[in-house]
Amino acid sequence: MQSFRRKGKAGLKPRPTPGRPPEMKPRQQKELIALLKAGARAAGYSTEMWTARRVAEQIRRHWGIEYHPGHVWKVLVGLGWSCQKPERRALQRNERKIRQWKQTQWPRIKKSPRAAGASGLPG
Numbered sequence: 001m002q003s004f005r006r007k008g009k010a011g012l013k014p015r016p017t018p019g020r021p022p023e024m025k026p027r028q029q030k031e032l033i034a035l036l037k038a039g040a041r042a043a044g045y046s047t048e049m050w051t052a053r054r055v056a057e058q059i060r061r062h063w064g065i066e067y068h069p070g071h072v073w074k075v076l077v078g079l080g081w082s083c084q085k086p087e088r089r090a091l092q093r094n095e096r097k098i099r100q101w102k103q104t105q106w107p108r109i110k111k112s113p114r115a116a117g118a119s120g121l122p123g
Contacts (some may be wrong), residue, residue, distance in 0.1 A: 022075075022078075023065045023067075024059070024063065024065060026077065027062050028062075028065075029075075029079055031056075031062070031083075032058070032059065032079070035062070036050060036055070036056060036081070040054060041106075042060055051069075052069040052070065052072040052073055052076075053069040053072075055075075055076065056068070056069045056072045058069075059072070059075075067072045072078060098119060
């Protein structure tokens with residue numbers, strides 16, 4: 001309201017957001033997305049997991065732009081990416097035995113809602 005009173009309609013026009021402009025251009029951002037989709041192994045890493053440090057390294061290698069690994073997260077979120085941590089599972093895991101245990105043993109040892117009381121707290 002103050003801006004309108006001071007400058008009229010001109011005071012209501014949108015202004016650019018203050019702050020430093022992004023270092024990566026839109027074309028470079030598209031190239032980064034393609035690089036990430038190709039996978040970390042395609043970029044020369046031993047595993048498929050992208051870390052902020054690895055992404056920062058690739059940005060520096062390809063475009064000469066230095067990003068702190070902590071800031072890379074903001075860049076990725078701005079591109080619509082999210083953090084996804086892979087699930088850890090034992091290599092010797094036996095899915096058939098796990099399924100069988102869940103069907104036979106788990107119901108036997110699982111607490112029933114009545115045993116815990118109406119509030120869900122014991123006693």
